[in-house]
Amino acid sequence: MKPVAETSSTFPTGHRNTPAPRGIRSGRRIAKIGAVFAGLLIVVWTVVPLVWMLLGSIKSSADVTAATPRLFFTPTLDNYIGLFSGANNLTPYLVHSVIAAVGSAVIATVLGALGGYALSRTKIKGKDALSFWFISTRMAPIAAVVLPLFLMFRLAGLIDTLPGLILAYLSFNLPFAIWIMSAFFDGIPPSLEESAKVAGCSQWQAFWYVALPLTKAGLVTTAVLCLVFAWNDYAFATVISGPNSQTLPIAATQLVTQTGVDWGQLTAIGTIVVLPMILAGVAVRRWLVSGLTLGAVTGE
Numbered sequence: 001m002k003p004v005a006e007t008s009s010t011f012p013t014g015h016r017n018t019p020a021p022r023g024i025r026s027g028r029r030i031a032k033i034g035a036v037f038a039g040l041l042i043v044v045w046t047v048v049p050l051v052w053m054l055l056g057s058i059k060s061s062a063d064v065t066a067a068t069p070r071l072f073f074t075p076t077l078d079n080y081i082g083l084f085s086g087a088n089n090l091t092p093y094l095v096h097s098v099i100a101a102v103g104s105a106v107i108a109t110v111l112g113a114l115g116g117y118a119l120s121r122t123k124i125k126g127k128d129a130l131s132f133w134f135i136s137t138r139m140a141p142i143a144a145v146v147l148p149l150f151l152m153f154r155l156a157g158l159i160d161t162l163p164g165l166i167l168a169y170l171s172f173n174l175p176f177a178i179w180i181m182s183a184f185f186d187g188i189p190p191s192l193e194e195s196a197k198v199a200g201c202s203q204w205q206a207f208w209y210v211a212l213p214l215t216k217a218g219l220v221t222t223a224v225l226c227l228v229f230a231w232n233d234y235a236f237a238t239v240i241s242g243p244n245s246q247t248l249p250i251a252a253t254q255l256v257t258q259t260g261v262d263w264g265q266l267t268a269i270g271t272i273v274v275l276p277m278i279l280a281g282v283a284v285r286r287w288l289v290s291g292l293t294l295g296a297v298t299g300e
Contacts, residue, residue, distance in 0.1 A: 050274065056267035064264045079268035090269065093251040099162050100247060101230035104169035109223045112177025113215070117207055119178060120185035121193075135179040138172060142235040145171070150239050160242025168240045169230040176229075177222045184218030185211060220284050228277050248273050 056064050058075040083090040119131060149168055150159070158164030192214075193206040201209065212219075234249040241247060248269065255266045 050278075053267045053270050053274070056263060057271045059264060061264055064267070079264040080272075082265055083268055083272075088255075088265065090248070090251055090272070093246055093248050094272070096162060096165075096241070096245050097231060097247040100165040100169060100245070101227055103162075103166045104173055104230045105223050105227040107166070108170055108173035108177040108226045109219060111174055112181045112222055113212065113219065115174075115178040116181025116183075117185050117211060119182040121190065131179060131182060134175045137175045138179075142172075146235060146239050149236075153240060159240060160244050162245050165237065165240050165245050165247075168236040169233060173226040173229055177226060180222055180225075181215065181218055184215040188214050224280055224284055227280065231277060232273070 055071075057079050058077065059070070059073055060076050060078065063070050063073045082088060119127065119134075124130075149171065153159050153164050153168070156164075158167065188211055193210050196206040196210045197203070232249070233247070237247045237250050241250065252266065252269045252273070255262050255269065
C-alpha cells in the first residue's frame with residue numbers, strides 16, 4: 001500500500017501547464033491565420049487605391065490614359081504645377097479649405113470641451129436623453145438640414161463667406177464634440193476636482209488645471225475627427241460657398257467637364273486632399289488611438 005502523500009502526488013494539481021487538446025490548438029491557429037489574412041486584406045483594400053492615386057498624379061497624360069496600366073514610367077510634376085498655375089490655380093481653394101476646416105475644428109473642440117464638461121458634471125434629470133439628443137443631431141442626413149441652413153444664412157448674409165462655411169461645419173461638428181468630450185470627462189473621478197477645490201481652487205481652476213489636462217487624448221481625438229469631417233465636406237461647400245469661399249472638393253469637381261476628365265490633375269488634387277489628413281493622423285496616432293478606445297469604453 002502506497003503512502004498517502006505519494007498517492008496524492010499522482011493527481012494533477014492544476015490545469016495551467018496542461019496542454020490544450022489538439023483540436024483546440026488547431027482552431028486557435030486557424031483563427032489567428034484568418035485574423036492575419038483579414039488584416040492584410042483590409043490594408044490592401046485601403047492602401048492600393050491611395051498608392052494608385054499617388055502614382056497617377058506623377059504620370060504624364062499619355063501614361064495616365066494608357067489603355068494598359070503602366071507601372072514603370074518617368075515621374076513628372078506637371079500635374080501639380082498645372083494645378084497651381086494658369087486658370088486652374090488651386091491656391092485660393094486650398095486657403096479656403098484650411099481656414100474653414102481648422103477654424104471649425106478649433107471652435108468645436110473648445111466649445112465641445114466646455115459643453116462636455118458641463119454635461120458630465122451637472123446632475124440633472126434626463127441627462128442621458130440630453131446626451132443622446134446631442135449626438136442624434138449628428139445623425140440627421142445633410143440633405144435635411146442644408147435647405148434650412150441656406151435660408152438662414154442667406155438672411156444673415158453668410159452665403160459665400162468663410163464665416164458662414166465655418167458655422168455650417170460647426171453645426172455638425174459641435175454636437176459630436178460635446179458628446180465625445182462628455183465621455184472622456186465621465187472617465188475622470190470627480191474627487192480629483194473636489195480635492196483641488198479643497199486646496200483653494202475655483203470651479204474654473206479645477207477644470208483648467210485638473211480635468212482638462214487629463215483629457216489630452218480626448219481633445220486630440222475630437223480635433224482631428226472634426227478636422228477630417230470639415231476638410232472632406234462637399235455638401236455644405238456646394239450650397240453655402242461661392243466663388244469667394246469654395247474649397248478643395250469643389251475644385252476637384254471642376255476638373256470633370258463635358259470635354260473630358262483631366263485624370264492627371266484629378267489624381268493630383270485627390271492626393272493633395274488626402275495627404276494632409278493622413279499626415280495629421282500619423283502625427284497624433286498615439287493620442288488618437290488611446291482617445292478612441294477610451295472614449296468607446298467610457299461612453300457606453
